[in-house]
Amino acid sequence: AQSVTQLDSQVPVFEEAPVELRCNYSSSVSVYLFWYVQYPNQGLQLLLKYLSGSTLVKGINGFEAEFNKSQTSFHLRKPSVHISDTAEYFCAVNRNTGGFKTIFGAGTRLFVKA
Amino acid sequence: NAGVTQTPKFQVLKTGQSMTLQCAQDMNHEYMSWYRQDPGMGLRLIHYSVGAGITDQGEVPNGYNVSRSTTEDFPLRLLSAAPSQTSVYFCASSSLGTGAYEQYFGPGTRLTVT
Numbered sequence: 001a002q003s004v005t006q007l008d009s010q011v012p013v014f015e016e017a018p019v020e021l022r023c024n025y026s027s028s029v030s031v032y033l034f035w036y037v038q039y040p041n042q043g044l045q046l047l048l049k050y051l052s053g054s055t056l057v058k059g060i061n062g063f064e065a066e067f068n069k070s071q072t073s074f075h076l077r078k079p080s081v082h083i084s085d086t087a088e089y090f091c092a093v094n095r096n097t098g099g100f101k102t103i104f105g106a107g108t109r110l111f112v113k114a
Numbered sequence: 115n116a117g118v119t120q121t122p123k124f125q126v127l128k129t130g131q132s133m134t135l136q137c138a139q140d141m142n143h144e145y146m147s148w149y150r151q152d153p154g155m156g157l158r159l160i161h162y163s164v165g166a167g168i169t170d171q172g173e174v175p176n177g178y179n180v181s182r183s184t185t186e187d188f189p190l191r192l193l194s195a196a197p198s199q200t201s202v203y204f205c206a207s208s209s210l211g212t213g214a215y216e217q218y219f220g221p222g223t224r225l226t227v228t
Contacts (some may be wrong), residue, residue: 004156006156009154032215034216036219041222042221042222043118043204043206043219043220043221043222044157044204044206044217044219045219046216046217049216090156090157094215100145100162100164100170100215101159101162101172101173102147102159102215102217103159104149104156104157104158105156106154106155106156107154107156
């Protein structure tokens, strides 16, 4: 079985500062990894995904994440955040063979202050 | 394309009542799923389907029923509502052809059971 741990429940940061949202996963099989974003009162939308290949993955809105197999981590980063990045961010994992059950982390609330 | 639509947006039920949450997608996706979102717990999978006539249980299926008679629709039925089912419910869909289970989410239904 897979599990996902998001290490911070809330991350406050000033506008234009860099941010890192941390995600660790556990799995006995190879996985696909995802980051989703949820803006207030909306559904989730995909930010980026890791399937295979390069361990540095770029997504929408200037976000990127790095897959580290040895540390079983998939941390999300942005070099300079905007007020509009205020949202909840979810890390998720799925088996890459016949895995129909996506497991989500508990979420990290990013709050960008002016 | 409308994407994934959910109705109603809000619902209040009394304990013991039954209701159906509607979900539809117009992207011809084979995979559809239902999640519930509770504070501090992320999203938990209730039921999912990989095609018309095929459904299976997720992490938290008790108290919920599903059926999939068409590719487009995947309703979620609460048989006898309980206060523990107060939550925000999200429907999602995905194309199995991409093999990566990137999911598209609806806007959610906020359910309160009193």
